[in-house]
Amino acid sequence: MNGAMIESEAERLRDELVARLVADGAVTSLAWQAAFAEVPRHVFVPVFYRQSPTEQPAVDASTPSEWLEGVYSDQLLVVSPDVKSSSTVPSLMAVMLEALDPADGDRVLEIGTGTGYNAALLSHRLGDRNVVSVDIAADLVSDAKSRLASIGYHPTLGVGDGVDGWPGEAPYDGIIATCAPDAVPGAWLGQVRPGGRIVAPIATGVAVIDVAPGRKGMGRFLPGGAYFMPLRATPGQVDLGSQIADITSAIAPVRTTDLGETIWFDDDFQFVLSAALPGLRFLTKLAESGITIFTDADGSWARLDGGAVAQGGPQRLWDAVENAHRQWDGVGRPTRDKFSITVDGGAQHIRLDGHGVEWRLGRVIP
Numbered sequence: 001m002n003g004a005m006i007e008s009e010a011e012r013l014r015d016e017l018v019a020r021l022v023a024d025g026a027v028t029s030l031a032w033q034a035a036f037a038e039v040p041r042h043v044f045v046p047v048f049y050r051q052s053p054t055e056q057p058a059v060d061a062s063t064p065s066e067w068l069e070g071v072y073s074d075q076l077l078v079v080s081p082d083v084k085s086s087s088t089v090p091s092l093m094a095v096m097l098e099a100l101d102p103a104d105g106d107r108v109l110e111i112g113t114g115t116g117y118n119a120a121l122l123s124h125r126l127g128d129r130n131v132v133s134v135d136i137a138a139d140l141v142s143d144a145k146s147r148l149a150s151i152g153y154h155p156t157l158g159v160g161d162g163v164d165g166w167p168g169e170a171p172y173d174g175i176i177a178t179c180a181p182d183a184v185p186g187a188w189l190g191q192v193r194p195g196g197r198i199v200a201p202i203a204t205g206v207a208v209i210d211v212a213p214g215r216k217g218m219g220r221f222l223p224g225g226a227y228f229m230p231l232r233a234t235p236g237q238v239d240l241g242s243q244i245a246d247i248t249s250a251i252a253p254v255r256t257t258d259l260g261e262t263i264w265f266d267d268d269f270q271f272v273l274s275a276a277l278p279g280l281r282f283l284t285k286l287a288e289s290g291i292t293i294f295t296d297a298d299g300s301w302a303r304l305d306g307g308a309v310a311q312g313g314p315q316r317l318w319d320a321v322e323n324a325h326r327q328w329d330g331v332g333r334p335t336r337d338k339f340s341i342t343v344d345g346g347a348q349h350i351r352l353d354g355h356g357v358e359w360r361l362g363r364v365i366p
């Protein structure tokens with residue numbers, strides 16, 4: 001395929017994707033429809049990788065037409081071989097941008113530049129001088145800058161920890177995050193003007209928070225799941241192999257449990273679990289032994305083997321999972337859109353109104 005053929009095929013596939021985003025209700029406004037129709041995703045995703053639990057990520061499309069089909073599918077695309085960045089599912093990007101609902105001329109800060117595609121959509125909607133985007137990884141920001149410039153956009157891009165926002169350009173009318181904090185960072189509340197809005201993945205849901213004076217905010221969760229990579233402190237890698245080996249061979253008391261590892265895949269319960277135990281991870285399922293390992297950021301772990309569980313580290317992780325499940329089950333297994341979120345500086349709560357159930361972000365309130 002020569003350059004002209006790629007562009008015309010990209011346009012055809014993009015039109016199909018946009019039609020689908022509109023039909024599915026992800027895009028609801030003409031302004032965002034035009035942005036998705038006119039911003040070329042393929043410029044921002046020159047290559048993407050297939051993930052495998054056992055092998056190194058491999059390039060996922062060997063021919064130009066496979067590549068374009070992938071780019072213009074409604075899929076998350078891993079864009080770096082070390083899996084430290086991805087291009088978000090377009091329908092989820094659309095739902096979040098629609099929820100941000102900026103007015104003409106609004107100034108928006110994005111946390112998590114990644115490929116630069118979302119920054120391009122924002123630049124199309126608001127004008128690039130009204131868009132600021134930051135990422136912790138300098139190499140990603142540099143690549144995003146050239147791709148944005150190649151289609152005529154020059155938003156302000158910064159390298160830094162998004163937990164600090166980007167104070168130099170504040171105040172903003174809105175912040176949109178495409179990596180997930182455990183709770184809304186105080187800096188974000190301080191950098192959005194009262195009346196402005198924060199849209200961020202919290203606890204596997206999209207929180208839409210209207211900012212009030214005094215660094216406060218109130219919001220709700222959209223119905224769909226939002227499984228973003230966590231906001232990380234520094235770009236780096238963990239030695240998963242030795243962690244798995246240590247936990248597999250650790251000697252610890254064993255008890256029976258009625259709750260199997262499949263509860264992790266219950267999307268509604270995931271929300272509750274992420275609110276109650278934000279550091280919890282499904283580390284692995286070992287095919288040869290049938291053992292499943294969960295870990296927490298505090299170093300705790302749980303090892304499930306059939307109906308038995310062993311636990312180690314500072315907290316009894318599986319006990320906490322069972323408690324959260326009992327609490328969620330007791331209030332009728334609500335979906336995430338039944339919950340609200342309040343932020344007031346350090347005190348942040350997810351509530352199921354009318355049931356007296358709430359989680360202070362990061363732990364269960366008994």
Ligand SMILES: C[S@@+](CC[C@H](N)C(=O)[O-])C[C@H]1O[C@@H](n2cnc3c(N)ncnc32)[C@H](O)[C@@H]1O
Nearest residue numbers: 085112114115117118135136162178179231232
């Ligand atoms: C899902 S990707 C973002 C996708 C991006 N918006 C796009 O349009 O391609 C998440 C990004 O968050 C970035 N990130 C992770 N932790 C961060 C942090 N503490 N501060 C800023 N960016 C961070 C990652 O480097 C990664 O590029």
